[in-house]
Amino acid sequence: MTDGPALGFDTLQIHAGATPDPATGARQTPIYQSTAYVFRDADHAAALFNLQEVGFIYSRLTNPTVAVLQERLATLEGGVGAVCCSSGHAAQIMALFPLMGPGKNVVASTRLYGGTVTQFSQTIKRFGWSAKFVDTDDLEAVKAAIDDDTRAVFCESIANPGGYVTDIRALADVADAAGLPLIVDNTSATPYLCNPIAQGATLVVHSTTKYLTGNGTVTGGVVIDSGKFDWSANDKFPSLSAPEPAYHGLKFHETFGGLAFTFHGIAIGLRDLGMTMNPQAAHYTLMGVETLSLRMQRHVENAIKVATWLENDDRVDYVTYAGLPSSPYAERAERCYPKGCGGLFTFAVKGGYEACIKLVDSLKIFSHVANLGDTRSLIIHSASTTHRQLTPEQQEAAGAGPNVVRVSIGIENAEDLIADLDQALAAACG
Numbered sequence: 001m002t003d004g005p006a007l008g009f010d011t012l013q014i015h016a017g018a019t020p021d022p023a024t025g026a027r028q029t030p031i032y033q034s035t036a037y038v039f040r041d042a043d044h045a046a047a048l049f050n051l052q053e054v055g056f057i058y059s060r061l062t063n064p065t066v067a068v069l070q071e072r073l074a075t076l077e078g079g080v081g082a083v084c085c086s087s088g089h090a091a092q093i094m095a096l097f098p099l100m101g102p103g104k105n106v107v108a109s110t111r112l113y114g115g116t117v118t119q120f121s122q123t124i125k126r127f128g129w130s131a132k133f134v135d136t137d138d139l140e141a142v143k144a145a146i147d148d149d150t151r152a153v154f155c156e157s158i159a160n161p162g163g164y165v166t167d168i169r170a171l172a173d174v175a176d177a178a179g180l181p182l183i184v185d186n187t188s189a190t191p192y193l194c195n196p197i198a199q200g201a202t203l204v205v206h207s208t209t210k211y212l213t214g215n216g217t218v219t220g221g222v223v224i225d226s227g228k229f230d231w232s233a234n235d236k237f238p239s240l241s242a243p244e245p246a247y248h249g250l251k252f253h254e255t256f257g258g259l260a261f262t263f264h265g266i267a268i269g270l271r272d273l274g275m276t277m278n279p280q281a282a283h284y285t286l287m288g289v290e291t292l293s294l295r296m297q298r299h300v301e302n303a304i305k306v307a308t309w310l311e312n313d314d315r316v317d318y319v320t321y322a323g324l325p326s327s328p329y330a331e332r333a334e335r336c337y338p339k340g341c342g343g344l345f346t347f348a349v350k351g352g353y354e355a356c357i358k359l360v361d362s363l364k365i366f367s368h369v370a371n372l373g374d375t376r377s378l379i380i381h382s383a384s385t386t387h388r389q390l391t392p393e394q395q396e397a398a399g400a401g402p403n404v405v406r407v408s409i410g411i412e413n414a415e416d417l418i419a420d421l422d423q424a425l426a427a428a429c430g
């Protein structure tokens, strides 16, 4: 792309990071299915390995197809750099890795994707890290949870599974005052509906598996850096501020400035943890991102229609969609998410656990799957599936009680989705 007036989102989602292939003129970004790249000469190889020159060495670290996706996603989020990973969960580890260490903790929202609750409450303990879960609506509780060993604050923008909306600006102010980076999982909102960096977030993570790819084909993740955090303000982030023995004492922040986190993510994170996105996955995600804004508009439009219909149905107890005027979050939604609250929400069925099971088994257009952000409509009974590993208290806190189903509204005809829910509710509730 050429320098000029700032381009709009619809243009950037198609063009950012990509140029016609210099070797062949191919208009679409080729899938560079190559593990390694030939060095011009021994000096070139040495410069690459010393991080004195940027280029391609080996696809565990960098790949030209993946690089286009990284630049496109960084652009859409308003960040300075991005590192793609093999999954959303990999991206979360990659985001925390340079910040944490044994004995350090992350203060995290209670309203998170079920898998993230498990990753944070169980698995990261193996690294000596821990998470403290707090209700991020209670800013005093967030402040109180932060201690000398806290290294990050973590939340989702539009949170799983209930479609709850976070006031990112308010949380960023708390993190800022404590000198900590705020990490926002922007999977359910996407950069079309929410730009966490513009609202003060330091890092953004995504499961690109969901809306960014958009049609349920490949898993992937990304960490995007705002480039704004001062990693050298104190000695809390030595991976970024102190000499790195693996690179002859190079200091990432001093050397790369705003790109320190991104360079560290590739040169240390991908090199040593190996959670790499493959070029095929990057290709599918690049295809998806080209139509992101169009799909998100339809996801939102359909979600409002379906949520409104459900809210008015006698067989339904309540609907937790922040895009409904009746939502307790309606004011916040309008202020922080003016383009809409996504396609994800939950509703409670009057018949409880048994009725939920019958409902998911009776639907014909909706698929019962553990996924979200697909073109097709999806449903899951969280309590018996994704949130099964959680305690009943954790399930309730996450908005995934036994009488609750989560839907991810697709881009089909809304009338067909409503008719499908109508017949399945009839089967479920007798």
Ligand SMILES: *Cc1c(COP(=O)(O)O)cnc(C)c1O
Residues within 6 Å of the ligand: 087, 088, 089, 090, 113, 115, 116, 156, 160, 185, 187, 188, 206, 207, 208, 209, 210, 219, 220, 221, 372
């Ligand atoms: C799916 C999801 C994840 C995990 O991503 P994977 O690609 O499945 O590893 C993390 N956060 C949110 C909000 C998700 O929806």
